[in-house]
Amino acid sequence: MATVELRFSPLPEHVRTARLVAAAVARRSGVDEAVLDEVRLAVGEACTRAVGLHQINGLSEPVYVLLIEEEKQFSIEVGDEAPHSVAGVGASGGGPDVDAESEDEMGLAVISGLVDDVEVSAGENGGHIRMSWPTPPTTLLP
Numbered sequence: 001m002a003t004v005e006l007r008f009s010p011l012p013e014h015v016r017t018a019r020l021v022a023a024a025v026a027r028r029s030g031v032d033e034a035v036l037d038e039v040r041l042a043v044g045e046a047c048t049r050a051v052g053l054h055q056i057n058g059l060s061e062p063v064y065v066l067l068i069e070e071e072k073q074f075s076i077e078v079g080d081e082a083p084h085s086v087a088g089v090g091a092s093g094g095g096p097d098v099d100a101e102s103e104d105e106m107g108l109a110v111i112s113g114l115v116d117d118v119e120v121s122a123g124e125n126g127g128h129i130r131m132s133w134p135t136p137p138t139t140l141l142p
Contacts, residue, residue: 019044021063
């Protein structure tokens with residue numbers, strides 16, 4: 001199992017780099033060429049979401065991206081350190097928190113539309129999105 005780890009400061013200009021690296025590692029791990037655009041878009045959306053959450057919360061900690069090559073599967077994990085409210089708790093009234101929350105939900109909807117295998121977790125200490133795509137099984141040469 002090979003893993004590439006990226007950590008970058010929460011600035012929008014770093015999202016493009018994360019997309020390019022993710023696509024390159026996905027290609028190398030055997031993800032179908034027809035799916036690479038989806039990989040790029042999903043990683044871009046997940047990283048943009050994480051950067052936005054960091055900026056809204058005034059955090060300077062890095063956003064992290066793990067690119068994981070496993071047998072028959074390529075996974076990408078994007079994590080943030082922004083506190084996430086639990087459903088029904090958090091934003092009170094209207095204002096910017098409601099806008100940020102609806103933008104967050106839109107980002108997750110886009111990711112879910114692009115990736116069949118997606119897991120999202122969030123809590124007080126940050127959030128985590130894991131996306132996976134199938135790869136062909138590796139064959140051993142004699």
